[in-house]
Amino acid sequence: MQSWIPFIPESASTESSRVDALYFYLSGVTAFFTLLIAGVIIFFVIRYRRRTPHEIPRPIAGSHALETLWSVIPFVIAMSIFVWGAGLYFHQSRPPQNAIEVYVVAKQWMWKIQHATGQREINELHVPMGQKVKLIMTSEDVIHDFFVPAFRIKNDVVPGKYTTLWFEATKPGTYHLFCAEYCGMNHSQMIGSIIVMDQTGFNDWLSGNANQQTAAGAGQGLYQTLGCASCHGNTGEGGRGPALLGVYNNKVQLSTGQTVQADEAYLRESILNPQAKLASGFGPIMPTFQGVVTEEQVVQLLAFIKSLSSQPAGAGGAPGAQGSPKLPVREPTR
Amino acid sequence: MEEFKVPPPSKINYLNAEYGLKSWLLTRDHKRIALLYLGSISFFFMLGGVYAMLIRLELLTPHGQIMTSTTYNKVFTQHGIIMVFFFLIPSIPATLGNFLVPMMIGAKDLAFPRINLLSWYIYMLGGIVTIYALLAGGVDTGWTFYVPFSTTFSNSYVVATGLGIFISGFSSILTGLNFIVTIHTMRAPGMTWFRLPLFIWSHYATSLVMILGTPVIAITILLLAFERLAHVGIFDPAAGGDPILFQHLFWFYSHPAVYIMVLPGMGVVSELIANFSRKNVFGYSFVAFSSLAIAIFGFLVWGHHLFVSSQSVYAGMIFSFLSFAVAIPSAVKVFNWSATLYKGSISYETPMLYGLGFIGLFTIGGMTGLFLAALAVDVHVSDTYFVIAHFHYIMVGGTLLAYLGGLHYWWPKITGRMYPEGWGRFSALVVFIGFNLTFLPQFLLGYMGMPRRYHYYPEEFQVLHVLSTAGASILGVGLLIPAIYLLWSMRYGPIAPANPWHLPGLEWRTQSPPPTENFEETPIVTWEAYEFAPLDDVEVVGKFGERKAEV
Numbered sequence: 028m029q030s031w032i033p034f035i036p037e038s039a040s041t042e043s044s045r046v047d048a049l050y051f052y053l054s055g056v057t058a059f060f061t062l063l064i065a066g067v068i069i070f071f072v073i074r075y076r077r078r079t080p081h082e083i084p085r086p087i088a089g090s091h092a093l094e095t096l097w098s099v100i101p102f103v104i105a106m107s108i109f110v111w112g113a114g115l116y117f118h119q120s121r122p123p124q125n126a127i128e129v130y131v132v133a134k135q136w137m138w139k140i141q142h143a144t145g146q147r148e149i150n151e152l153h154v155p156m157g158q159k160v161k162l163i164m165t166s167e168d169v170i171h172d173f174f175v176p177a178f179r180i181k182n183d184v185v186p187g188k189y190t191t192l193w194f195e196a197t198k199p200g201t202y203h204l205f206c207a208e209y210c211g212m213n214h215s216q217m218i219g220s221i222i223v224m225d226q227t228g229f230n231d232w233l234s235g236n237a238n239q240q241t242a243a244g245a246g247q248g249l250y251q252t253l254g255c256a257s258c259h260g261n262t263g264e265g266g267r268g269p270a271l272l273g274v275y276n277n278k279v280q281l282s283t284g285q286t287v288q289a290d291e292a293y294l295r296e297s298i299l300n301p302q303a304k305l306a307s308g309f310g311p312i313m314p315t316f317q318g319v320v321t322e323e324q325v326v327q328l329l330a331f332i333k334s335l336s337s338q339p340a341g342a343g344g345a346p347g348a349q350g351s352p353k354l355p356v357r358e359p360t361r
Numbered sequence: 362m363e364e365f366k367v368p369p370p371s372k373i374n375y376l377n378a379e380y381g382l383k384s385w386l387l388t389r390d391h392k393r394i395a396l397l398y399l400g401s402i403s404f405f406f407m408l409g410g411v412y413a414m415l416i417r418l419e420l421l422t423p424h425g426q427i428m429t430s431t432t433y434n435k436v437f438t439q440h441g442i443i444m445v446f447f448f449l450i451p452s453i454p455a456t457l458g459n460f461l462v463p464m465m466i467g468a469k470d471l472a473f474p475r476i477n478l479l480s481w482y483i484y485m486l487g488g489i490v491t492i493y494a495l496l497a498g499g500v501d502t503g504w505t506f507y508v509p510f511s512t513t514f515s516n517s518y519v520v521a522t523g524l525g526i527f528i529s530g531f532s533s534i535l536t537g538l539n540f541i542v543t544i545h546t547m548r549a550p551g552m553t554w555f556r557l558p559l560f561i562w563s564h565y566a567t568s569l570v571m572i573l574g575t576p577v578i579a580i581t582i583l584l585l586a587f588e589r590l591a592h593v594g595i596f597d598p599a600a601g602g603d604p605i606l607f608q609h610l611f612w613f614y615s616h617p618a619v620y621i622m623v624l625p626g627m628g629v630v631s632e633l634i635a636n637f638s639r640k641n642v643f644g645y646s647f648v649a650f651s652s653l654a655i656a657i658f659g660f661l662v663w664g665h666h667l668f669v670s671s672q673s674v675y676a677g678m679i680f681s682f683l684s685f686a687v688a689i690p691s692a693v694k695v696f697n698w699s700a701t702l703y704k705g706s707i708s709y710e711t712p713m714l715y716g717l718g719f720i721g722l723f724t725i726g727g728m729t730g731l732f733l734a735a736l737a738v739d740v741h742v743s744d745t746y747f748v749i750a751h752f753h754y755i756m757v758g759g760t761l762l763a764y765l766g767g768l769h770y771w772w773p774k775i776t777g778r779m780y781p782e783g784w785g786r787f788s789a790l791v792v793f794i795g796f797n798l799t800f801l802p803q804f805l806l807g808y809m810g811m812p813r814r815y816h817y818y819p820e821e822f823q824v825l826h827v828l829s830t831a832g833a834s835i836l837g838v839g840l841l842i843p844a845i846y847l848l849w850s851m852r853y854g855p856i857a858p859a860n861p862w863h864l865p866g867l868e869w870r871t872q873s874p875p876p877t878e879n880f881e882e883t884p885i886v887t888w889e890a891y892e893f894a895p896l897d898d899v900e901v902v903g904k905f906g907e908r909k910a911e912v
Contacts (some may be wrong), residue, residue: 034805046737050808053735057728064699068717070701072709077637082639082706083893089644089697097696099690105685105731112735113678119737120674135514151490169510170604172669172744176810179741183670185605187598191669201841203819207744207812209503211510212430215815300601318598 039223040178042119047179049111056104116166119180122193126161127154130242130326133164133171133184135210136217139323143330144233145241150219152204154196155229161193165289167322175221183208189291230288246331249324258313263335268313275336280307281306284317294329374777376876389474390877395460396775397481402456403844405447405488410837412440417799417833420826425816433816434501435517440524441504446526447488449760450618453625454536454571455484456765458564460775462540464868464875465558467549467884472542480535487529494521503814508596512588520589530575537571540564549867551886558866558890559635559648563628566652570617570624570659578614581607605670605801612663620659623755624652626719626763627694633716633766634698634865638705641891644697651690653665658687668739677736684734691727695720710862711785715766718793722758726751726851729804747807750800758796765792765843772847773857777874780850784842791839798832865892 038044075084115306129152132139140148156159164173166186174181178194206217224232240248250256258268265271269279279289282305295305298320301313320328371408375392415436419427428436459477463470471477495499500522502511511519544565548557553768579796580865583606594600596607635642642648664672664680672680697722728749733739742748772780802825811822818826860869865888871880 034809036809046741050630050732050741051737053732053738057725057731060728061721061724064695065721067699068702068720071699071705072707072717075702075705075707077639077706077708077824081895084638084640084704086641086892087643087704088641089647093696094644094647094693098693101692102686102689105688108731108735109682109685112737112739113681115737116668116681116740117674119740129889169514170507170670174744174810174812176741181739181740181743185598185671187604188671190392203810204810205815209434209505209507209510209814211501211514212434214434215430215812215817252495259544261888299599344518 037177037198037200037202038179039196039200039202040175040180041195041197042115043177043179043197045115049108049115052111053108056108070258112353119193122161122191123159126159126193128161128163129154130321130323130330131162131166131173131184132326133173133206133217134167135169136202136206136213138173138206138217138219141242141323141326142233143242145232145239145244146236150204151222152219153222153224153229153232156196156199156223156225158226159193159195161191163326164190164192165295165322165326166207169210170208171206171210172207174207175202176205177202177221181207189295196221199223199225199228206241223247242327242330243334244331245322246327246329246334249320249328250331253316254319255328263332268307271332271335273336275333277336281305282307282309291329294332295325298328372872373876374872375877376777376874378877378884387468387478389470389478391459391463391471391474391477392775392875392877392879393454394477394481395458398451398455398459398484401481401485401488402448402452405443406452409440409443409448410840412436412443414818414833414837416440417830419816423818423820423823423826430816431501434503434814435499437814438500438503438675438688439495442491442500442522442526444756445504445618445622446529447484447487447491449622450533451484451529451536451758452622452760452764453629453767454540454564454567454621455480455532457629457764457771458540458567459536461771461868462543462561462564463547464545464774464871464879465866466547466552466560466887467867467880468543469878469880471539472547473539476535477539480532480539482797483535484529484532484665486533487525487527489525490528491522491525494518494525496756497521505611506582506585506607507611508585508588508604511585512592512596520586520652527579527582530579533571534575537568537575540568541572544568544742545855549884549886552867553886555646555649556886556888556890557649558628559631559642559645559652560625562649563624563631563652564675566656567621567624567628569653570621570656574614574617574621574660577610578618581610581614583611600744605667605672608667608670609663612666613660616663617656617659619752619755620655621773622760623723624655626760627652629770630698630716630719631694632866633712633770634701634720635891636770636862636866637710637713637716638702638707639893640701640703640705641889643700643703644693644695645890648694648697651693654690655687658683658690662687665734668736669743681734681736683732688727688731688734691723695724695727710769710786710787711780711782712766712770714789714793715762715769719759719762719766721784722754722762722793722796726754726758729754740808741810744813745807746803746811749813750803750807753800753803755799762792762796765789768847769843770862772850772877773861774868774873776851776854777857778850778852778854779857779861780843780854781846784846788842788846791835791842793839795832795835795837795839799829799836800832802826802828802832865894866890 033106081220128143130141138150148330164184166184171184172181173184173192180192180194182192200223202221204221258266259271260266263271274289277289278286280286299317300315302311305311375390389417419433497518500517500519502515502519546560584595588596595602596604631642662680662684664676665684769780769785806822806825857873859872867884
C-alpha cells in the first residue's frame with residue numbers, strides 16, 4: 028500500500044498497515060515539534076544576537092500560563108499516541124480462536140517449525156494468505172525472538188514458557204524472518220523466510236509434504252512409549268492420573284483449592300514438573316519428564332492432548348497417522 | 362616551542378600548590394580528583410570509540426570482512442560496557458560535577474573529600490578489572506547480559522566483566538552520596554535552594570538516582586555471578602527460576618541509569634543557555650522540579666524494555682502510560698530552554714553551539730522515544746537499529762554534547778587557559794554533522810527491520826549502513842580535533858582571566874584556576890541565580906580574584 032514511500036518495509040499483513048498508520052502519525056508529530064523547536068531557536072538566536080558587549084537584557088520571570096500550556100498540550104498528544112498504540116497492542120496480543128496453529132521451537136541457531144498437520148520445516152514457514160495463523164513458540168536454550176518485519180510483529184521466544192504471535196498475511200511473497208534477540212555467535216545467521224502462498228498453492232505445498240505424521244499422531248506415539256497411558260488411560264480417560272479428555276483450555280481444580288486454566292503453559296509444566304500444580308484428588312506420583320522429552324516432543328504431546336479435547340467424547344485415539352491436506356481449523360473451545 | 366613567550370600563571374592555585382605524583386594520587390582536593398577522573402574517563406572514551414569505529418567499519422559490508430562473528434559480538438558488547446559504565450555514567454558528574462558542585466555553592470570542597478578520592482580509586486579498580494576481562498578474552502553477552510545466554514551459554518569472561526561493573530558501581534554511589542550531603546549542608550550563606558544554579562539541581566536529582574538505583578545493579582550482577590558459577594537456578598526455568606526476572610532487575614537500574622547519564626547534561630545545558638544569552642532560565646522552578654520528576658518517574662518505567670519479552674499485556678500498558686508521562690518533564694525543559702533565548706543577548710561561542718546542538722538532538726532523541734513507548738510500534742522496532750539510533754541521540758547527542766559544551770565552557774576555570782575559539786566552533790559543527798549522518802540513517806534501518814547486534818545483514822540495508830559509517834568517520838574527526846587543541850591549550854593557550862564570559866555564578870568570582878580552597882574567604886550570596894549585572898559589577902571574592910578589566 029505504501030510501497031511508494033521510501034524506507035518503509037514491505038507491508039504484508041493485516042497488522043502492518045495499522046502499525047504504519049501510527050508510525051506516520053508519530054513521524055508527523057516528531058517532525059512538527061522538531062521543526063518548531065529548531066525554528067524557534069534559530070529565529071531567537073538570530074533575532075536576539077548580542078549587538079554590543081555590554082548589553083544586559085531585562086530578566087523575564089517565567090509564566091505559569093505558558094508552563095501549563097506546554098505541559099498539557101504534549102500530554103494530550105502523548106495520550107493520543109498511548110491509546111492508539113495500546114489498542115493495537117491489545118488486539119495483537121489476543122490470538123483469534125479460529126487460527127491455524129503452528130509450533131515454533133527455537134534453538135541456537137535455527138528455527139524448527141512444526142505444523143499441526145505434521146509438516147516440519149527448518150528456517151522456513153509456509154503459510155496461506157488470508158488465514159489467521161497462530162504461532163506457539165518456545166526455546167530449547169537461550170532467549171530468541173521471532174521477528175517478521177513485513178508483518179510488523181515480533182515476540183521473544185523464551186525457554187521454559189510458551190509465547191504466542193499471530194498474523195494474517197495479505198500478500199503472497201517471501202519475507203524475512205529474523206531472530207531479534209541476541210542469542211550468541213551466529214545470532215545474525217538465525218534467519219529464515221516466511222513464504223506466503225495463495226490457498227491453492229498452500230494446499231499443494233501441504234499435500235506435497237504430507238507423508239509425515241501429524242503432530243498429534245506423533246504425540247500419541249510418545250504417549251504410549253513414555254508410559255503416560257498406564258495412568259492417564261489409553262484414550263486419556265484417566266485412572267491413577269487425571270483424565271485428559273477435554274482438559275485443554277478448561278478449568279482444573281488444584282489440590283491447593285485454586286483453579287487454573289489448562290492452557291499450553293500449564294500442560295507443559297505438568298509434564299516437566301508434575302508436582303508444581305497437582306490436580307485435586309491425585310497424589311504426587313508422576314515422575315518428572317524434564318530432560319526425558321525435548322521441547323519438540325512436549326509440543327507433540329500437547330498436540331495430542333488438544334486433539335483429545337476437540338474430539339467427541341469416547342471417540343478415543345488420535346487422528347490417523349497420515350496427515351490429511353485438510354486444514355486443521357479448530358472449533359472455538361467452549 | 363614558544364612557551365617562553367607565554368608567562369605561566371603566577372599565582373598559587375590548585376594546580377601549582379603542590380607538585381609530584383604523590384600530591385595527585387593522595388589529593389583530597391575535589392578539583393584535582395575531577396582531573397583524575399577527566400584523564401581516566403577520556404581514556405575509556407577513546408577505548409569505547411575504537412570499538413565503535415571497528416563496528417562501523419565491519420558494517421560497511423553485509424557479509425563481515427574484517428572479523429569473525431565471535432569477535433564482532435565481543436566488539437559491540439565491549440563498546441557498550443565501556444561507554445555506558447565507564448564513560449557515560451561517570452562523565453559529567455565525576456568530572457564537571459566534582460569540580461563545580463562545591464564551587465557553585467561557595468564551598469571549599471565536597472563534604473567527604475577522602476570518600477571522594479576513594480570513589481576514584483574504586484572506579485579505577487573497576488576499570489582495571491574490566492580491562493583485565495577484555496584482555497583475557499573479552500565478553501560477548503551484549504552490555505545487557507541477558508540470561509540464560511550469559512549464565513549458561515556464553516564462553517567468555519562474564520563474571521570478571523560483571524565484577525568490574527559491580528566494583529565501579531560503588532564509586533557512583535559514593536559520588537552521589539557526597540553530592541547530596543554537600544548540597545544539603547555546605548551551601549554558602551545566602552545560597553538558598555532557589556538560588557542554586559540549575560546545574561546543582563540536576564546533580565542533586567542525579568545523585569538520588571545513583572544512590573537508589575546502583576545497589577540494584579550490584580545485586581543483579583551478584584545473582585548473575587551466583588547463577589553462572591554455582592547454578593543456583595534463580596533465572597533457570599528448569600530449576601523453577603525465571604529468565605525474565607533478570608530483565609526486570611537489570612532494567613530497574615539501567616533505565617534510571619539513562620537519567621544518570623542525561624540529567625547532568627541537562628544541568629550543563631541550562632547553564633550554557635542562560636549564560637550565553639545573559640538571561641535567567643525561563644521558569645527556573647519548573648526546570649528544577651522537572652529534574653526531580655524525571656528522577657522519580659524514571660524508576661517506574663523499566664518495563665518498557667520488556668514489551669516483547671512475554672511480560673503481561675496489562676503491565677505493558679501501564680509501563681507504556683508511565684513512559685509517556687515521563688516524557689512531559691523533558692518536554693517542559695526543552696520549551697523552557699527555548700523560551701530563555703527570547704529577548705536575550707545571545708553570543709555564539711563554542712559552548713553555546715554545543716548547548717544549542719544538545720536541544721536539537723535531545724528533542725529528536727526524546728520524540729523518537731515516543732515511538733518506543735507506543736506499544737504497537739515498539740513491537741516492530743524494538744531490538745532494531747531504531748532503538749540504537751534513539752539512545753545514541755540521547756546519550757551522544759545529549760550527554761556527550763553537553764559534556765563537550767561544559768568542558769569548553771569551564772575549561773578556562775579548570776586549566777587557567779583559553780581554548781582556540783575558531784577550532785572549537787569548527788569542531789562543534791563537524792561533530793553535529795557527523796553525528797546526524799551516523800544516526801539518522803539508523804532510524805530508517807530500524808523501521809525497515811534491521812535487527813541490532815547483527816554481524817551479517819541482508820544486502821538491501823547496505824546503502825544506509827555505508828552512510829552511517831561515513832557519518833561516524835566525520836564524527837570521529839570532530840572528536841579528535843578538540844582532543845588535540847584542548848591538550849595543546851593546556852600549555853600554549855592564552856591565559857584565561859578569572860571571568861572570561863562575564864558571568865555572575867560563584868565559580869567565576871574566583872581566580873582561574875582557583876586556589877585549593879576555591880575562595881579566599883567564604884562568599885556571601887546576595888543575588889539570585891542568573892542575575893546578570895553590568896560587566897563591572899560582578900564582585901570577585903577575595904584578593905586572589907582579578908577584576909575583569911578588559912572592557
